Amino acid sequence: MSQLGQVAGILRKLNEEYQISTPKKLKLIDAYLIYVLLTGIIQFAYCLLVGTFPFNSFLSGFISTVGCFILAASLRIQLNKANQSTFNVTPERAFADFVFAHIILHLVVINFIG
């Protein structure tokens, strides 16, 4: 039981730390990430229930969610002030790259969805 208590304590501490230290811009991106993750889980559950008949459509939709998740996570990483030493990009450049990659992703997704 003490183990559970410890884990709960760690989680609570993590939550507090998160609420305090993260700026609003990053929290926005985090909310978007959680939304995309939920969409991906719903799609995968649907596929497990109904079957994979138009397999290319399922793949296209699922990879679209994973791709959006990855790109938003990369944007968050690049916008985070703590990582300024690793990356050498301005926030505008990070967002422009994000848009560029999204264009490629969605063009291919629309082509593949059949």
Next chain:
Amino acid sequence: MAAKVTTNQSSIKDDSELTANDPELQTNVSSKKRLSSSSNMLATSSLISPTGLTSLISFIVLTCAYISGFMSRLFSVIRFESIIHEFDPWFNYRSTAYMTENGFYNFLNWFDELAWYPLGRIVGGTIYPGLMVTSGVIHWFLHMINIPIHIREICVFLAPFFSGLTALATYLFTKELWSRRAGLFAAAFIAIAPGYSSRSVAGSYDNEGIAIFALMFTYFLWIRSVKTGSVFWSSCTALSYFYMVSAWGGYVFIINLIPVHVFVLIVLRRYSLRLYVSYSIFYILGLILSMQIPFVGFQPVRTSEHMLAAGVFALLQAYAFIDYLYTKIPRAADIKQLFFGLIMIVGLIVFAAVVVLTYAGYIAPWSGRFYSLWDTNYAKIHIPIIASVSEHQPTTWTSFFFDLHLLICLFPVGAWFCIKELTDERVFIVLYAVFASYFAGVMIRLMLTLTPCVCVLAAIALSKTLDYYADTETSDMSTSPVVPTNDGDGDDTESDKNNRNLYDKAGKPKPIPGRRGTPGTNPEAEEDTSIVSSNIKTVVVICIAMMLMLFAVHCTWVTSNAYSSPSIVLASYNNDGSRYIIDDFREAYYWLRKNTPERARVMSWWDYGYQIAGMGNRTVLVDNNTWNNSHIALVGKAMSSNETEAYKIMTMLDVDYVLVIFGGMIGYSGDDINKFLWMVRIAEGEHPKDIREQDYFTENGEFRVDRTGSPVLLNCLMYKLCYYRFGELQTDFRSPPGFDRTRHVEIGNKNFDLQHVEEAYTTEHWIVRIYKVKKLANRLQAKNALRQVQRRKSIYSTTKKVAGQARKQGVILNKPQIKKGTKISKRKT
């Protein structure tokens, strides 16, 4: 070390440059920034600005590499004509011609009826369209600006054109890894290295010509994205990977090497957020882009070859998430053990998931082509078609030197230098070297993937060596202290020492042992006896220059003599040295094209299928695609059976003409009799009751076509078609009629008649022989016919097996046994 620091500096500054393909602009800007950051030296130079000189030298060297790469591949065009070589390129050419005539959508949906006679071939779904699309785009563009070049010329010269681009891509790749000097060496090496030019001569219109360019360009973009962690470069890597997937089946190498690189970086504790960003974006975009090629289809999520990439992706997500959580915990350093334990657990879970899915059938196991790289005996036993291709044989030691000369000796040195000064990107080149060496040892065709890696590492070794030895500052220029030139790029030959002095004049003095000079004095050439003097350095540099010249001579010689034969036109030389062209193949295909009905079906061995379809424009039964093993086995069975059995198979397959290649008259060794055993083996794989390989050997186990040959061999269809009427021909007054010049024996079965086929055409040197299959006879001959048909008596010695007595040397057959003494005993016969 100074070199490392500056390279990193320049790479970060280069991040803002989008002109990856424009070396001049890039070197200009970056060298300007570098120079301004070190000191103000521009004021001291008079006529030539060092930055301009650097970029000028780079530009000149790259242009020379491009031109020499292009020119060294043109031997066969100059000696013969501009023609498509070999076998596979004929199909690529035919489909490209189809695409330029009928448009892109008709090409994607093309169903080819001329191949695989009763089955046809869905071309759109079974090829890698990158090559055809590239030629098609070039053709469309040139025609749009009113330069009407025929599609055949574009196809012939595409590979040399792309080899120059490969040199540029290798330059960029090596520049990211080491320095610009090494990059220039690498570009020069790969432009002429025989390992690469063997598959990209003019006329060799095959996937590898553009695939190696796509490979090096993808690797360059990957290294750049790992170094900068930029989303833009990762997306460009994915786009270049898409081009590579469309070009060659060897893209599996990329999609396995990059995950291995990521995994090794994680194991080496070199994980960073840049790595996470670059690999995740590359994997996701690359995954969905690669599935757009119809031939690849759903393989990236369903086969074992692609599972490593997916597994590393999952592992990386878990690692990044746990790492992020750890940044939030204040006392992270205490629970480092837990961190690594968690990561290992996640890794094991992913691996177990992949294994379970494979056993459950959701993920296909390794396909035969790739499994035979791991277990080299697999193909010989199970898939004889893969084992029979000469390119799939193991590599001999001599071919490493033949294809790479000096570079294979410098290659381990370069690998060692990279290991000594390890960074994230140098891990990649070391892994590439290890895996490419293994694969090149397994299969001679994969020498091609080893060549760029060897060029890069040899360039690094040579560049580091020359950095030290070419740096021969002598005492006459020492009015100012001289500094080592590790932070200056662009000088790669010893003749540029003067230039080095130019922009070092006002440099800061650095304490380098043996080269310290105070202003105004004339320092000795060696103050320290442990440092090599400038004379010895010059000698070493001259020796290196001579070795490089020998390398260039060797490469040109190899390309000219060994790799420039079109194999569809043969040349031999008379006693007086004049050239004699043997053009039998094209003669036969042209005859087929003009003298047979348009819908005639031609049966031949699968080697020649593409050429017959391409040049003769007739339907073939089997061709080089070899996708249907049973169909090929049927053809093999027809060739190996006697004439009556073969006739049954040929009528079932609806064959009109049979084509065989026979080299016995001129000594051509690539003919069908030499390939015959593979036909038998492949037929035996499908029809083991009818065809047995042992039947075709003599009792001693030899494969002979003379009198001692096995009767099954001497009566099979292939034998009869090759040697029909050959018994009357006397090629040389010293040898008997019917002397086979390739096997160097007199054939055993002469003067026979053919019953179900008749000879349609034999070329000038008897290389290609075409026979027409006769229809069923109208009347069968009655048994007690009044008319006797004279048939020539076949001169053919039978080999009746006498139990244990035949064929032993010195044994008299049927020798009567004499028993001494007593009663008369029975004779043993």
